[in-house]
Amino acid sequence: xxxxxxxxxxxxxxxxVRNVVTSCSKGxxxxxxxxxxxxxxxxxxxxxxxxxxxxxGREAWVETLDNSTNSTQLGLIHLNPRxxxxxxxxxxxxENVVWQKKSRMVNYAHTKHRSEVRGGxxxxxxxxxxxxxxxxxxxxxxxxxxxxxxGPRAFxxxxxxxxxxxxxxxxxxTLSAKFAQDDIKIVENLDMPxxxxxxxxxxxxxxxxxxxxxxxxxxxxxxxxxTLATDTLGHMNLMPVYGLNVYSMLKHTTLVLTxxxxxxxxxxxxxxxxxxxxxxxxxxxxx
Amino acid sequence: MSVAGRTLFTLQRCVCMRDMTKVAAGVVGVKQKHxxxxxxxxxxxxxxxxxxxxxxxxxxxxxxxxxxxxxxxxYEQVEKSTAEWAYVERLxxxxxIPKPIAKxxxxxxxxxxxxxxxxxxxxxxxxxxPSHLYPVYIKHTPMRCRYITKLHHIEGDIFALAEDLRxxxxxxxxxxxxNMRVHEPHQKIHIKGQYVAEIREFLQEKGF
Numbered sequence: 001x002x003x004x005x006x007x008x009x010x011x012x013x014x015x016x017v018r019n020v021v022t023s024c025s026k027g028x029x030x031x032x033x034x035x036x037x038x039x040x041x042x043x044x045x046x047x048x049x050x051x052x053x054x055x056x057g058r059e060a061w062v063e064t065l066d067n068s069t070n071s072t073q074l075g076l077i078h079l080n081p082r083x084x085x086x087x088x089x090x091x092x093x094x095e096n097v098v099w100q101k102k103s104r105m106v107n108y109a110h111t112k113h114r115s116e117v118r119g120g121x122x123x124x125x126x127x128x129x130x131x132x133x134x135x136x137x138x139x140x141x142x143x144x145x146x147x148x149x150x151g152p153r154a155f156x157x158x159x160x161x162x163x164x165x166x167x168x169x170x171x172x173x174t175l176s177a178k179f180a181q182d183d184i185k186i187v188e189n190l191d192m193p194x195x196x197x198x199x200x201x202x203x204x205x206x207x208x209x210x211x212x213x214x215x216x217x218x219x220x221x222x223x224x225x226x227t228l229a230t231d232t233l234g235h236m237n238l239m240p241v242y243g244l245n246v247y248s249m250l251k252h253t254t255l256v257l258t259x260x261x262x263x264x265x266x267x268x269x270x271x272x273x274x275x276x277x278x279x280x281x282x283x284x285x286x287x
Numbered sequence: 288m289s290v291a292g293r294t295l296f297t298l299q300r301c302v303c304m305r306d307m308t309k310v311a312a313g314v315v316g317v318k319q320k321h322x323x324x325x326x327x328x329x330x331x332x333x334x335x336x337x338x339x340x341x342x343x344x345x346x347x348x349x350x351x352x353x354x355x356x357x358x359x360x361x362y363e364q365v366e367k368s369t370a371e372w373a374y375v376e377r378l379x380x381x382x383x384i385p386k387p388i389a390k391x392x393x394x395x396x397x398x399x400x401x402x403x404x405x406x407x408x409x410x411x412x413x414x415x416x417p418s419h420l421y422p423v424y425i426k427h428t429p430m431r432c433r434y435i436t437k438l439h440h441i442e443g444d445i446f447a448l449a450e451d452l453r454x455x456x457x458x459x460x461x462x463x464x465x466n467m468r469v470h471e472p473h474q475k476i477h478i479k480g481q482y483v484a485e486i487r488e489f490l491q492e493k494g495f
Contacts, residue, residue, distance in 0.1 A: 052414040054406030054442050087442075087474045274383035274417040 042075025044259060048082075048270070055081040058179060060186045062259060065226070066193055067203060077186050077259060079179070080266045082273065088173040088180075096170035096246040099162040110154035114139045114147030164281040168272045170246045175265075178255055185209065185256045190217050190238075195228040200236060210253025211235055216244060218260040241265055384418050392494065404494035411443035413495040421495075423486045436483055438476040445469055449476055455489050456482060 042062060058079040063072050079085075114120065120139025127134055139146045162170075178184050185207075192199065204213055212235040215226065220240040230236045239248065241261050249255055257265070389395065392403035399419075406412055416422045422439040441448060449469045456465055456478070466479035478486075 052402075053440075054412035054414070090472060271382055276384050276418075277380065 044075065044077040046078060046080070046263065046266075048080055053081065055085050057081050058084045060179075060184065063185060063187050065187055065190060065200075065203065067199075067206075068193055072207070074188055077262065079262070080270065083172055083266050083269050084175055084179045084184075086172050086176045088177040089169055090173070092166055092169045093173050093177070093246060093250075095162060095166060096174075097250065099160070099167075100245060100247040102158040102160070105158040107152060107156040107158060108154050109152035109156075111148035111151030113149075114141060117145070117147045120146070165272075165278065168269060171244065172269055172273075174246045174249045178249060183210065183254050185254060186262055187256055187258055189258050189260075190215055190223050190226045192223070192225040192229065195225040197229045197232050200226070200229040201233070204236070204254075209256070212252040213237075213254045213256055214239055214248060214252035215256045216241060216261045216265075217258045218264050241268075387419060400491055402495055409443070409447075409493065411441060411445065411448040413438070413448070413490060413493075414440045414442065415495075416440065421487050421490050423483050423490070425481060425483050434479070434481045436478045436481060436486060438478075438486060439474075441474050441476065445471060445474060445476065452476065452478075452486070452489060456485055459485050459488075 044062065058081060060077050060079055061073045062075045062077050064074055066072075114137065117139040120137040122137075124135050124138050125132060135143075137143075137146075141147055141149045175184070203209075215222075215230070215236070215238050217238070218241055220242075222238050226238065230238055235252075237248075237252065241264050244265065387395070387399070387401065389401035391401055393401045395401075402415060404412070413422065416439075424437045424439065426435040426437060427433070438452075446469055449467055453465055453467060456462070460482075462480070468477040470477060
């Protein structure tokens with residue numbers, strides 16, 4: 001009996017095919033979020049020109065880190081299905097994690113060459129006459145205690161570059177998998193009323209944001225309060241969009257993205273999915 | 288001209304150019320600003336190259352007119368202008384292959400057919416590649432008798448698509464067997480054999 005991996009049974013991972021064309025996310029204003037404060041509802045949509053597939057667009061709450069407001073949920077944001085609802089490639093996620101770990105790995109294992117082993121400069125016995133086999137040194141690889149020929153040499157780097165498109169797919173797969181597991185939270189911005197670490201910890205506790213949280217913003221210059229709050233906390237970290245990587249996303253339980261960071265990320269990843277000069281990226285690291 | 292003569296000429300020109308840069312920089316204190324070429328007669332005689340040493344024989348090169356270049360005044364003021372950027376921008380390659388302007392289902396003279404299927408028509412959907420072509424590929428290593436046809440970009444119920452494809456291919460080619468693999472983790476279908484044309488027709492009929 002063959003083992004079939006019925007991933008379709010898991011509703012999160014199954015790509016939902018739209019039944020009615022008119023219910024596409026681009027034009028829908030039926031689901032309207034009305035916050036308690038008066039004013040127009042905040043619905044952040046985006047028109048994606050190349051909407052080829054049948055996968056439904058995803059929606060997420062836009063929250064705020066300010067607990068003093070009436071409601072922590074400000075509105076709704078539409079997320080591109082190609083980034084946040086793609087079928088996650090688990091093998092590519094694994095390859096990315098392995099690549100990230102190995103790229104900075106240095107192998108410190110070391111064995112000595114015959115020239116490095118102490119002794120062995122003198123010919124043990126004359127070439128002829130003794131009846132024993134001929135040798136030039138007692139530290140040759142043939143001898144017990146001799147040097148190792150092709151053994152590990154210290155400070156061997158394990159650096160290599162994963163193909164470009166695998167890295168892009170890795171980011172997309174990780175974002176999709178995280179979103180499917182409700183581990184992605186979208187916030188309007190990273191502004192906080194208090195700069196205390198306790199405030200942030202309590203906030204995450206109340207909202208059931210996992211033990212470790214990664215805050216992602218557009219630029220690398222972050223607001224003052226959140227910088228001070230996360231400074232002493234090792235399990236809550238700040239990151240700009242350009243630093244986004246598969247390992248960090250998996251290491252932290254919850255991923256908190258700002259609206260600006262989400263849009264920037266989508267723009268860059270979509271460009272890289274469809275770029276016509278993809279070949280030039282692949283040939284660069286060919287041996 | 289002999290080799291010695293040619294090197295002499297080059298040396299003269301090098302020395303000449305050095306003096307000319309001094310003219311351009313205004314280091315020597317020649318106040319007048321020259322536009323474009325400077326006439327031979329206008330150049331102060333002190334700056335003209337004259338071989339003081341009699342070791343180099345002259346071949347009559349002193350009397351040849353020398354082009355003396357100086358930076359015109361108009362180049363010294365730099366003005367920023369974005370009016371011409373449009374001419375640069377139109378030379379950039381496109382960021383993605385533009386979608387062809389065609390009605391759904393329209394067939395072009397080349398044989399290319401625009402996708403017409405709506406997402407709700409079937410329980411599955413096969414979208415086009417980034418270059419708007421059918422995502423059917425063949426895997427074959429030269430001199431090996433193994434051909435595997437692959438279908439990518441599948442969304443929805445992949446098993447239903449596989450069954451429909453099996454029925455279609457059995458009817459079309461009537462093979463003894465169709466060895467098919469539904470690669471669920473990768474959302475792809477692999478078929479043993481060369482079925483690229485048949486699968487393209489299948490997708491065309493469905494309207495993908």
